[in-house]
Structure formats: C-alpha cells, structure tokens
Amino acid sequence: MRKFIAILLLFGLAVPALRAQATFDADTTLQETPAKKAMINDYIMIGVNYGVTFSNMAYNPAKHNRAWQFNPNYVSVTFTKFSKMFDNIPMFALVVGVAHGYEGFGFLRDPSTGRSQEVDGAEQATIEVFEIPALAQVHIDFHPAKIMANIGVYGGWRNSISRSGPNLEPEYANAFRPYENRWEYGLQGGAGFALMFDPVEIHFNALLRWSWSSLYAPDSASQYYYRYAYPMDIIATVGVHFQLTKRSGKTTSQLRREAKDIVYGSH
DSSP states (O other): OHHHHHHHHHHHHHHHHHHHHHHHHHHHHHHHSOOOOOOBOOOEEEEEEEEEEEEEEEEESOOOSBOOEEEEEEEEEEEEEEEEETTTEEEEEEEEEEEEEEEEEEBOOOTTTOOOOOBTTBSEEEEEEEEEEEEEEEEEEETTEEEEEEEEEEEEEEEEEEEEOTTSOGGGSSSOOTTBOOEEEEEEEEEEEEEEETTEEEEEEEEEEEEOSOSBOOOTTOSSOOOEEEEEEEEEEEEEEEESSOSBSOOHHHHHHHHHHHHHOOO
16 A cells, blocks of 8 residues: 555656656747748749840851950849749749840951951851840749759841941941841850849849841752851840749738638638
8 A cells, every 4th residue: 555655646746747858848949940941932033134246156167267246235124923832832933024125147368368257248247136035944042042944935127227338238237138037036054143132132144145037038948068157145234133023921902811710710
C-alpha cells in the first residue's frame, strides 16, 4: 500500500513538470524559428526602357570587314504579368510590349586599298524599326534585387532607311528598293538584373535580337545560292518599372476574403 501511494505522489509531481517543460520547449522553438519569407504575389507591372543598339548583319555570300554600328535611342514600353508554376513556384512571368529602335549595317575600309564592301552600293545603312516583343521570363528574387532571363519572339515593321556609299543610287539613299523586305520578325532574348524598391523597380537588361527576315528577298535568278542579309543586334537598356499590384504581402482581395470569413464564416 505504501509503495502504491508513493508511486501516485511521484506521478502527481511528474505531470506538472512535464507540462511545464513542454510549454518551455514550444516557446523556445517559436522564438528560435525564423519568420517565413514573404510570399511573392501574382502581380502586374508596367515599365519604360531606354537603351542603345549595336547592329550588324549575317550575309550570304559572306562579307568581310563588317563593323558593329552604334544606334542610340532604343525605347520600349513593356507590360509584365508575374505568375506561379503549379500555383507554388514564383519564378515565371510574361513580358509583352512595344518598342522603337534601329538595325543596320556598316563596313570598315581596307587600309591597304581604301575600299570597302557594300550592299547594293551602300557601305552603311540605318533602318528604323517598330516592333512588338513577347517574352517568357524566369526570375530569381533575393530582396532587394532579382536576376532575370528572357526568351521569346518579336514582330515588327521596317519603317524607314538611311544609307550611304559612293556607288549608291541617289534615289535609294532614303527609300526601300522593291525587293527589300519591310516586315520584321525573329527571336529575342537575354539576361539582366533589377533593383526593387516596392512599388518601383529599376531594370538593367542586355538583349540579343536575331531577325529571321532577310533585308532583301532571295536572288532566285542565281543557280548557285540564295542571297540573304539577316540583321543581328545587341541591345542594352535601363528601365523604370511600376508595380500596379502588390508584389508581396496580402493583397486587397485577400484581406477582403479574410474579413468576409470572419463575419460570415468560411465555407
């Protein structure tokens, strides 16, 4: 009987001690567990970008002494929609917009002969282009910055041309020839990074624009080859972007839903 009473007393003392220890461990765990990272919302953003273009072309038959041509005043307005893959991975976005820029070509003179290659009499040309890009984006965020990679397509219109050369017919110095293509389309992609000061983001990007529309139509009269001249450009831009909805934290719709659940109960 004495042993039974002793066991009951020990059990009565042990239970409160175990409860106190469990409470202490829970409090310690809560204090030591770092706060969860803020979830990134499916947000939308609009931005304005300005930059420069370094232009060149790929030719058939091959031409040598090609020079990268510097063209300033590349301007674009883009709309970005961020979303999550599988409703969980916040790394993806769709970027669409409109842009105004330039492409073209130029050749260096041979120092020994003083001569230069040419395209239909032109040693240099600058082509004004309006385009619509549509790009898929993958981004990795680490506040207050993120790294971005873009890939997609674009379509556009060659609006005007300005070219020069000693053998160029004067009437085509600022006019397209009948066999030169005006429609522009191709592949566009690149990488960049952004600094984020919600709701403003500053973006820095480098893009490669590879046209799949030759400047002039193939030379179908030739039995040896079809000639082509495909523009290839490197574009460097800096842009200011504005978040139109919340990038992180609870959105207005989420707060309204929570308030409704509190009043009416969740279903």
